[in-house]
Amino acid sequence: MNSHPKVRFALTGAAGGYARTLLAQSALSKHVEPAVLCDRDTDKVFALCRELGYSEHQLQICTPSEDLESIPDETIAIVPDLEMLINAQYEVLVEATGNPTAGTQVAREALAHQRHVVMVSKEVESVSGVELAEQARSLGVVYTPAHGDQPANLIEWYERVTGWGLEVVALGKSGEYDLIYSTSKATLSYLDREIPAPEMAELLDLGSNVQETLNRRAELATTLPRKAAADYCEMAVVASWTGTSADTESMHYPIARIQELADIYSTRLEGGILNAHGIVDVFSALRVDGEASFAGGVFVVVRTHDSGTWEILRGKGHVVSRSGRFACLYLPYHLMGIETVETIFAASQGRAVSDRMPTSNVLLAGRAETDLPSGTVLHMGGHHHEVEGVLPVLLNTAEHPESAAAPLYAAAHNTLTRDVKKGALITSVDF
Known part of the structure; x- marks a missing residue:
């Protein structure tokens, strides 16, 4: 050198x-x-x-x-x-x-x-x-x-938090852009798209039934394009470096306010949405006019230990679940x-973001969004590098040991040599 x-x-x-x-x-x-x-x-x-x-x-x-x-x-x-x-x-x-x-x-x-x-x-x-x-x-x-970028920021944040001895229940990021509810116009907007959503006024509080509230919010935002291939790609990278996994191949993508994350990212038995702990996920940040943005930042949800400690922290404005059993620690930025x-x-100087080595515990793959005939070119493009006609999915390789699914971006730009039915995984023998 x-x-x-x-x-x-x-x-x-x-x-x-x-x-x-x-x-x-x-x-x-x-x-x-x-x-x-x-x-x-x-x-x-x-x-x-x-x-x-x-x-x-x-x-x-x-x-x-x-x-x-x-x-x-x-x-x-x-x-x-x-x-x-x-x-x-x-x-x-x-x-x-x-x-x-x-x-x-x-x-x-x-x-x-x-x-x-x-x-x-x-x-x-x-x-x-x-x-x-x-x-x-x-x-x-x-x-x-x-x-x-969010992967490195989240990997490092995960390392710090686990280094303190805390158990991480979930880790992830917000989508690139927020959902903004206008209280004066009763509309919901995402970038330059705006839809009427007067019902959202009743859903700004999480309520006692977390899943019901999240389902109703999702229904209101059905026409807004909240999900992106880039999100799946980033969570695959995070899972690889941290040894965590996906709870569901399509991720949960709850529409959530920042103060709700500790309640949402707990297991179903504990009132949240997860099937297990140690999960990567993405949420759509919901805020009202004038509230600060999550700015595509990253978070970890941890299990609390001493209730007195976390009540002190709740009093200082930290996001602690209503039960007191979980807390969300977040960094509301990624500055490219x-x-x-x-x-x-x-x-x-010989230093990486993590001392760990990445593993192949999660695979970013793709399922056909519609029937794809032989000869189809799997074009990749757009700001978020979507693969045309293919939905990104996160597969936990331990649950799919015999899967021949191809990495999504290894399939990109290739031409299919046989028909692929809607919903089928794109495999290495398809191109």
Whole structure:
């Protein structure tokens, strides 16, 4: 590795929104700086860097024929081809292509060349995370999810809380965007979609029958698109690194207010919605006009121990269940690349988000949303990387030991070679 005073990193997917947040923060960081930025649209990357205040003399757009080993340390190379990273001078790869095949390959090559890897692409992680972590450990380098996205934030929060000795009953995140109830208009909105929902005024309190209230809320919000493939992908990553599991393959997705989470995420026998403990899940945050957002943050629900301790904490505003037996500890933020500078520096010092190794205890797979005839191309796209015609599911591999289900993002972009019936799992022999 070079002796440059700052940790130099390479970034793939460098023209994307995530890249902007990382590059903006890197310009302020005392510890890390970009060395090489990779994206097919090199002009867009150049323009982005200039907009963020990088000087023109710092930036050099390179062609595939150029020798990156000769680029001075002070220069940020902008390259169009992932293969060019092999000969570039950097310590840490930040992988943000979102492409399972390309992202896996570039991460493998970085590790093989004794570079640390900070994984932003949850799609890559869901397919190849276990393999890449094993490769990194065998080579004595770091492979880790990136702070700033919910998986790493939640994994680290889980490690801290369990390190205190608390039993985690459930862990998860809110959906990317809140459901907002307008008390003046009696409407429910999600992003730019708004529907009339006068009945929600009666459902702002959880009431004595938790499941009934959640069912009624869900009925009111049926037309709003609350679920996303990205949520399933992120929870698969979290389950892999923490050894937890999914309670149901489609997850519960309750519509919940923050103060209700400790009541909702307990077992059915204890008045909640879970069938077991140690569960990953996602909820849709419900708030009224003017209330603070959960901001796509993360949470753990723990079993309390000393009632006096938790009553003191309830008095300080912490979320404790009505029974006093559970509490929700949460972080209402994820700041994308603003936080990732910490992960890059930590990786260079030999530290990952977790000392654990990920496992294949949960598989992110897909079920056909409708009948899919042979010849169908499983296109992947959109902001949340949905796979067209396929519903994401989380399978606990211990319960499906003989399953031939394919990882969702290994199936993406492939062409089906046989018919797949509605509701059937997409398997590796289907493409």
